[in-house]
């Protein structure tokens with residue numbers, strides 16, 4: 166593990182485990198990390214995650230836990246016990262929830278997986294945030310929630326690359342920024358609203374680029390991934 170040359174995390178959002186494995190068989194742990202989210206975990210469970218870690222991939226288990234502190238912490242411990250590299254909780258669950266999860270991981274692992282707080286989903290814009298009754302822009306709410314995540318001792322946040330440079334200035338270089346909503350020039354935007362190209366995201370301060378459909382739905386996913394890595398001068 167930890168031998169990946171690329172900041173790209175490919176989001177495996179498939180409803181068919183064979184299709185996912187077919188894609189994974191074209192990739193090596195040096196090409197990218199892999200993300201398993203709610204759809205695949207619900208369908209195929211811990212065994213699917215283990216099938217990826219056993220091939221040497223760093224796995225981001227994206228289950229975005231959000232519950233009372235004890236429940237969230239125990240769910241994070243269960244996820245960490247699968248041997249994943251990164252997992253996440255919703256920062257809007259609050260400092261106590263995030264801190265309880267972080268503490269339980271630290272009590273149980275010498276090298277716990279990265280614990281990351283989801284701020285404002287990249288599918289949301291200012292209007293969506295304000296419709297929740299929050300009197301801030303999406304960007305301001307991201308900074309606010311990232312502050313709570315840092316206060317709780319989390320390793321970083323999920324945000325859009327549009328907030329990356331402000332977050333690095335505010336919270337420092339070591340606070341990890343995981344950015345979905347990445348779209349190579351000309352790619353379909355889909356349901357994402359706060360987007361950026363891979364190259365621009367990295368130059369803005371993103372540490373990890375979560376990319377799903379532009380890779381997974383491509384005719385030649387490996388070629389698209391290689392082109393992204395090349396655009397970052399990595400391959």
Ligand SMILES: O=C(O)c1cc(=O)[nH]c(=O)n1[C@@H]1O[C@H](COP(=O)(O)O)[C@@H](O)[C@H]1O
Pocket residue numbers: 176178202227229253283285286287288323324345346347355357375376377378379
């Ligand atoms: O936590 C995430 O990974 C996540 C947070 C967020 O704010 N936005 C977001 O799109 N994601 C995930 O990132 C992936 C993006 O996929 P594509 O839009 O297909 O590139 C999906 O698996 C989402 O579940």
